[in-house]
Amino acid sequence: MPTYGLRSIAAGAPYEAGRIGDMEPLEEPWLRGPIAGVHPFLMPVLYAFQQAREELARYTEGLSGERIWAAPHGFASVGFHIRHMAGSTRRLTAYLLARELTEKELAAAGREKEAGATREELLADLDAAFGEAEAVVRKLDPGRLAEPRAVGRKRLPTTAIGLVTHIAEHTQRHTGQAISAAQWARVAEPR
Numbered sequence: 001m002p003t004y005g006l007r008s009i010a011a012g013a014p015y016e017a018g019r020i021g022d023m024e025p026l027e028e029p030w031l032r033g034p035i036a037g038v039h040p041f042l043m044p045v046l047y048a049f050q051q052a053r054e055e056l057a058r059y060t061e062g063l064s065g066e067r068i069w070a071a072p073h074g075f076a077s078v079g080f081h082i083r084h085m086a087g088s089t090r091r092l093t094a095y096l097l098a099r100e101l102t103e104k105e106l107a108a109a110g111r112e113k114e115a116g117a118t119r120e121e122l123l124a125d126l127d128a129a130f131g132e133a134e135a136v137v138r139k140l141d142p143g144r145l146a147e148p149r150a151v152g153r154k155r156l157p158t159t160a161i162g163l164v165t166h167i168a169e170h171t172q173r174h175t176g177q178a179i180s181a182a183q184w185a186r187v188a189e190p191r
Contacts, residue, residue, distance in 0.1 A: 029054075039142040041161065046137060048168040049130040052175040056082060056126070059179045060119050063186070068122070069115035072181075072188030077115070081178035082122040084112045085171055086129035092170070093133045095151050096140075096163045137164065 026032060029050040035043050060068065060078060068079045087108050094101055117125070145161035158166075 038138060039140075041142055041145060042137050042140060042164060045164050045168040045171075046134055048171045049134060052085065052171050053123075053127060053130065055175055056123060056178060059182045060123070063119055063182060065118050067182075067185040068119050070185040070188060072184040075181055075184060076113070076177065078178050078181045078185060079115060079117060079122055080113050081174045081181060082126050083117065085174045085178075086122075086126040087112055088170060088174075089126075089129045089133050089167060092151075092163055092167045093136050095149055095158075096136060096160060096167075098149060133167065140164070 029047040030044070034040070035046055038046060060082075063078065069077045071077045087105075091101055091105055091109065094105065140160065145159065145164070147160050149158050149160055149163055150156065151158055151163070
């Protein structure tokens, strides 16, 4: 099984869906200890990314492209949730960096429900988006987390820590929805 860039963020060792070689399954990322060089206020978002990587790899294993994009009972597909997590992580990270979205980023948001990408392509893009955001989070100055930020065209007010927190909780929300969609897709007839 490919690892999709899965890695132990605490130890730096490669592993696959919660396992390192023949060792017992790992605890959830937040129970693996502090992440060296990362402020405790910033660790939760990195833990959220790692948990999403592992759980999505596990729960989507063996799903065909048809099942990845199935929308049983009108619920959003697994593919949508994974693509949306990647795109929203990139968009929210742009706001964290205090920059406006590009036309390309805005256009990508409108295409999140379009079927076509394989499980492997979706997970690889999600891993890349998480990697990009992780690099930004690791460089954040904890003394500046209360600085104001603006979100969207309406420039809604928040702070740097508000964005970091939302990126983490949004990731976990859609991870759970993707897992539920994967379970539905396994038992529902394709449409």
